[in-house]
Amino acid sequence: xxxxxxxILLLSKSLELEGQKPLYRQICDVLREAILSRRLRAGTNLPxxxxxxxxxxxxxxxxxxxxxxxIAEGYLKGAQGNGTFVADELPDxxxxxxxxxxxxNRQAHAKAKLSKxxxxxxxxxxxxxxxxxxxxxxxxxxxxxxEFPLEVWKRLLARNIRNMSRSMLGYDxxxxxxxxxxxIAAYLKTSKGIECETSQIIIISGSQQGLDLAARILLEEGDxxxxxxxxxxxxxxxxxxxxxxxxxxxxxxxGLNVSEISRLATNPRAALITPASQFPTGITMSLSxxxxxxxxxxxxxxxxxxxxxxxxxxxxxRPISPVQAMDLGGRVIYIGTFSKTMFPALRLGYLVVPPNxxxxxxxxxxxxxxxxxxxxxxxxxDFISEGFFGRHIRKIRxxxxxxxxxxxxxxxxxxxxxxxxxxxxAGMHLVGELRNELCGRxxxxxxxxxxxxxxxxxxxxxxxxxxxxxxxxxxxxxxxEMAPGVAALRxxxxxxx
Amino acid sequence: xxxxxxxILLLSKSLELEGQKPLYRQICDVLREAILSRRLRAGTNLPxxxxxxxxxxxxxxxxxxxxxxxIAEGYLKGAQGNGTFVADELPDxxxxxxxxxxxxNRQAHAKAKLSKxxxxxxxxxxxxxxxxxxxxxxxxxxxxxxEFPLEVWKRLLARNIRNMSRSMLGYDxxxxxxxxxxxIAAYLKTSKGIECETSQIIIISGSQQGLDLAARILLEEGDxxxxxxxxxxxxxxxxxxxxxxxxxxxxxxxGLNVSEISRLATNPRAALITPASQFPTGITMSLSxxxxxxxxxxxxxxxxxxxxxxxxxxxxxRPISPVQAMDLGGRVIYIGTFSKTMFPALRLGYLVVPPNxxxxxxxxxxxxxxxxxxxxxxxxxDFISEGFFGRHIRKIRxxxxxxxxxxxxxxxxxxxxxxxxxxxxAGMHLVGELRNELCGRxxxxxxxxxxxxxxxxxxxxxxxxxxxxxxxxxxxxxxxEMAPGVAALRxxxxxxx
Numbered sequence: 001x002x003x004x005x006x007x008i009l010l011l012s013k014s015l016e017l018e019g020q021k022p023l024y025r026q027i028c029d030v031l032r033e034a035i036l037s038r039r040l041r042a043g044t045n046l047p048x049x050x051x052x053x054x055x056x057x058x059x060x061x062x063x064x065x066x067x068x069x070x071i072a073e074g075y076l077k078g079a080q081g082n083g084t085f086v087a088d089e090l091p092d093x094x095x096x097x098x099x100x101x102x103x104x105n106r107q108a109h110a111k112a113k114l115s116k117x118x119x120x121x122x123x124x125x126x127x128x129x130x131x132x133x134x135x136x137x138x139x140x141x142x143x144x145x146x147e148f149p150l151e152v153w154k155r156l157l158a159r160n161i162r163n164m165s166r167s168m169l170g171y172d173x174x175x176x177x178x179x180x181x182x183x184i185a186a187y188l189k190t191s192k193g194i195e196c197e198t199s200q201i202i203i204i205s206g207s208q209q210g211l212d213l214a215a216r217i218l219l220e221e222g223d224x225x226x227x228x229x230x231x232x233x234x235x236x237x238x239x240x241x242x243x244x245x246x247x248x249x250x251x252x253x254x255g256l257n258v259s260e261i262s263r264l265a266t267n268p269r270a271a272l273i274t275p276a277s278q279f280p281t282g283i284t285m286s287l288s289x290x291x292x293x294x295x296x297x298x299x300x301x302x303x304x305x306x307x308x309x310x311x312x313x314x315x316x317x318r319p320i321s322p323v324q325a326m327d328l329g330g331r332v333i334y335i336g337t338f339s340k341t342m343f344p345a346l347r348l349g350y351l352v353v354p355p356n357x358x359x360x361x362x363x364x365x366x367x368x369x370x371x372x373x374x375x376x377x378x379x380x381x382d383f384i385s386e387g388f389f390g391r392h393i394r395k396i397r398x399x400x401x402x403x404x405x406x407x408x409x410x411x412x413x414x415x416x417x418x419x420x421x422x423x424x425x426a427g428m429h430l431v432g433e434l435r436n437e438l439c440g441r442x443x444x445x446x447x448x449x450x451x452x453x454x455x456x457x458x459x460x461x462x463x464x465x466x467x468x469x470x471x472x473x474x475x476x477x478x479x480x481e482m483a484p485g486v487a488a489l490r491x492x493x494x495x496x497x
Numbered sequence: 498x499x500x501x502x503x504x505i506l507l508l509s510k511s512l513e514l515e516g517q518k519p520l521y522r523q524i525c526d527v528l529r530e531a532i533l534s535r536r537l538r539a540g541t542n543l544p545x546x547x548x549x550x551x552x553x554x555x556x557x558x559x560x561x562x563x564x565x566x567x568i569a570e571g572y573l574k575g576a577q578g579n580g581t582f583v584a585d586e587l588p589d590x591x592x593x594x595x596x597x598x599x600x601x602n603r604q605a606h607a608k609a610k611l612s613k614x615x616x617x618x619x620x621x622x623x624x625x626x627x628x629x630x631x632x633x634x635x636x637x638x639x640x641x642x643x644e645f646p647l648e649v650w651k652r653l654l655a656r657n658i659r660n661m662s663r664s665m666l667g668y669d670x671x672x673x674x675x676x677x678x679x680x681i682a683a684y685l686k687t688s689k690g691i692e693c694e695t696s697q698i699i700i701i702s703g704s705q706q707g708l709d710l711a712a713r714i715l716l717e718e719g720d721x722x723x724x725x726x727x728x729x730x731x732x733x734x735x736x737x738x739x740x741x742x743x744x745x746x747x748x749x750x751x752g753l754n755v756s757e758i759s760r761l762a763t764n765p766r767a768a769l770i771t772p773a774s775q776f777p778t779g780i781t782m783s784l785s786x787x788x789x790x791x792x793x794x795x796x797x798x799x800x801x802x803x804x805x806x807x808x809x810x811x812x813x814x815r816p817i818s819p820v821q822a823m824d825l826g827g828r829v830i831y832i833g834t835f836s837k838t839m840f841p842a843l844r845l846g847y848l849v850v851p852p853n854x855x856x857x858x859x860x861x862x863x864x865x866x867x868x869x870x871x872x873x874x875x876x877x878x879d880f881i882s883e884g885f886f887g888r889h890i891r892k893i894r895x896x897x898x899x900x901x902x903x904x905x906x907x908x909x910x911x912x913x914x915x916x917x918x919x920x921x922x923a924g925m926h927l928v929g930e931l932r933n934e935l936c937g938r939x940x941x942x943x944x945x946x947x948x949x950x951x952x953x954x955x956x957x958x959x960x961x962x963x964x965x966x967x968x969x970x971x972x973x974x975x976x977x978e979m980a981p982g983v984a985a986l987r988x989x990x991x992x993x994x
Contacts, residue, residue, distance in 0.1 A: 221718050
């Protein structure tokens with residue numbers, strides 16, 4: 001009987017007869033909390049609905065509704081003739097029970113829907129790179145991680161771990177580790193002709209984050225962005241995620257056809273370009289096009305987002321400086337990545353941002369992700385400033401150059417009836433234009449069935465009408481894979497003809 | 498004269514007399530590119546405007562305009578009587594010259610403006626945490642990194658570096674390192690009563706990224722989000738960056754006042770809550786409020802974003818399970834961080850996401866940042882599964898508990914005339930309600946002048962009218978700092994009275 005008066009006291013103390021919430025709900029909530037917080041123990045006998053209704057001055061129906069609800073939820077048990085008891089399960093077990101129900105509760109889950117922009121994200125073509133595919137012919141866009149000086153990297157990491165102090169455990173450094181930023185600024189100056197202050201360098205976790213930040217800081221939702229057509233579809237993600245409107249502009253042998261922008265776009269606020277080696281055509285944007293694009297940006301108060309994922313990989317003459325290096329008006333956001341020059345799992349890249357916008361990027365980063373891990377930043381800083389980075393770039397450039405020549409020779413010797421290599425001087429793959437109106441997509445399918453990894457330029461076209469071509473990656477393909485790959489492809493091509 | 502014919506050939510080959518671009522611009526662009534690509538060397542003598550005009554069948558004015566433009570840009574030099582020459586500067590020097598101009602070219606830069614949402618980001622209050630401030634009385638919200646078992650961490654890191662293989666250098670693992678995800682799932686089950694599948698755990702780089710991702714996937718731009726009032730202003734960043742509309746809802750002694758949502762918000766799509774220990778009031782959301790909020794979310798097809806930054810730090814009874822653990826309808830996105838339990842520079846946190854939304858999060862992460870560094874993920878996985886994490890939590894919880902008691906005693910002994918400690922059982926700071934209508938903000942200012950780090954609850958209020966209070970951090974403050982801090986504060990309080 002002590003229990004009965006405790007329950008009555010608890011309820012009479014808590015009920016708001018004039019409250020907004022229905023009384024039966026109030027009784028439910030008070031009892032449920034008392035059970036879960038173990039103020040009412042398992043097995044406790046509750047007062048009868050009749051006496052409780054009288055004590056609380058509410059209708060008996062109200063109390064019965066509350067009890068029924070709690071019995072349905074598993075908190076109470078009603079034993080015919082013996083009154084009502086707190087269920088034997090402990091709170092955790094009830095929670096677990098609730099959870100188990102969730103897993104089958106498809107109906108409730110189905111009601112919960114993504115937002116429009118959320119479900120649009122799920123519509124973006126998304127190719128999961130499987131690392132195991134990278135060494136297969138003719139996978140594209142992967143660094144050859146077997147050539148990475150892993151032992152040097154491990155030694156530098158180990159040294160930095162030994163030197164790791166508690167002062168490195170805090171929040172400092174939203175824009176990145178300052179010596180790394182300085183090392184990148186120095187590298188950009190000597191290697192790419194970009195002269196910028198260390199303060200303009202912002203460390204990010206890769207190109208995608210750079211695209212995403214630039215779009216969110218410089219553009220409104222719904223703003224029009226000019227992109228190259230054909231284009232790396234996956235790269236759209238950044239723009240799509242920030243809900244910009246994409247206007248594809250054709251490319252010709254000089255890169256993005258700037259004079260077509262006014263015809264094909266309405267009011268573009270930015271152009272997203274890959275001038276060093278356009279993906280997937282491999283075309284290097286000519287100098288006058290670069291100036292033309294800069295003039296367009298200044299005249300139209302628009303931005304140039306320069307995604308330079310590959311300017312380290314050039315095999316002919318000295319490459320043209322990045323558009324950033326020619327920018328007079330603070331119009332260019334330059335995105336660099338270490339995924340291609342080092343290795344993808346490093347998750348480090350950088351932005352070069354006009355000086356007056358650094359603060360906006362700092363805040364956006366603080367509000368969305370903060371800086372990447374310091375240990376890798378410090379180690380990369382050492383790797384660059386102690387000369388390992390420059391040496392590694394020179395080494396892989398030579399290796400890629402040799403593989404490229406070897407692949408050109410193999411293709412020209414074996415596939416000359418079917419494809420014509422378009423010689424670009426930069427990038428990570430070759431473009432082989434298909435003769436006799438062969439269909440790239442069909443070949444890609446047939447190749448996949450034979451375990452060959454192919455891609456066709458038509459897969460990357462949005463509106464562009466250009467001759468179809470196959471893409472031949474050569475950077476991460478083991479050399480021994482090339483000849484069998486070409487031979488297998490020849491069989492496929494012969495069958496298609 | 499050989500030069501002359503080369504120039505004429507170059508131009509006549511390139512000019513499109515019927516083209517869209519004005520002829521003088523075409524001439525400019527061709528010559529500029531020829532100079533920059535060194536096809537026209539420094540000092541080269543150009544044909545006269547008259548002969549060039551004749552050869553190209555254009556007006557002399559057209560050629561003169563082009564030459565004037567290039568002279569103005571520094572590519573050509575006109576020597577009276579001697580004709581026109583390519584300037585002596587090398588292309589790099591011209592680029593450098595262009596760049597130097599940029600730095601002074603405030604006018605051009607001033608034209609380039611952030612987007613509306615970009616400039617809104619710059620308006621968000623943003624407190625830069627300086628790590629050096631963390632040990633000062635009464636800094637709040639920082640883990641005590643001096644207690645972190647750095648040697649263990651370094652040993653595990655070093656071991657993982659030794660074992661690091663090339664298979665760990667690739668792109669795999671957008672959702673995080675699978676064993677870390679499994680270790681977190683196991684930890685959540687035993688420590689927080691959350692039962693979820695490993696597949697629901699997503700590794701992120703900290704709470705802010707979790708907030709940002711959730712807002713972008715589950716909400717539209719402009720959607721209304723309910724937040725607790727008072728609130729950690731900095732946390733708004735995530736929501737602001739994704740342009741949601743914030744509706745502050747008051748809290749009472751049971752946490753967010755759910756019944757006020759319908760009165761104060763129009764059509765909220767989500768509620769952002771800190772139920773374990775509301776920041777900054779320290780109030781733990783009661784069980785019935787948690788259920789009430791879940792019911793609200795289900796009835797209104799809305800989301801609950803549960804930011805659990807501190808449920809590890811409880812000093813009294815066993816804490817209430819997270820709202821996630823009570824969620825039947827797949828309505829809760831749970832955000833956990835290791836910044837408070839490990840150290841901030843680790844940049845690791847996690848989400849628990851309803852199973853049907855994992856794919857959308859995977860894509861959003863792939864399109865915006867990809868996974869954090871693997872080395873730290875692997876090492877954290879070891880740290881958790883080898884028992885170091887649990888041990889560290891127990892250790893710092895005991896340390897924090899002792900510091901908390903010590904600080905309560907100091908304040909109650911010395912400041913009883915001015916503040917009244919509101920005893921919450923969780924969190925990383927104490928709340929001392931001010932007596933005699935003392936003004937928190939004024940005290941914060943006076944304290945800052947004396948080198949004391951104080952914050953007042955009124956600094957975090959949006960519309961809330963609650964008694965002002967001072968916040969006393971105790972987690973990262975060195976114990977020896979406490980008594981002098983309290984003494985200094987007593988002086989300040991005596992002067993203000």
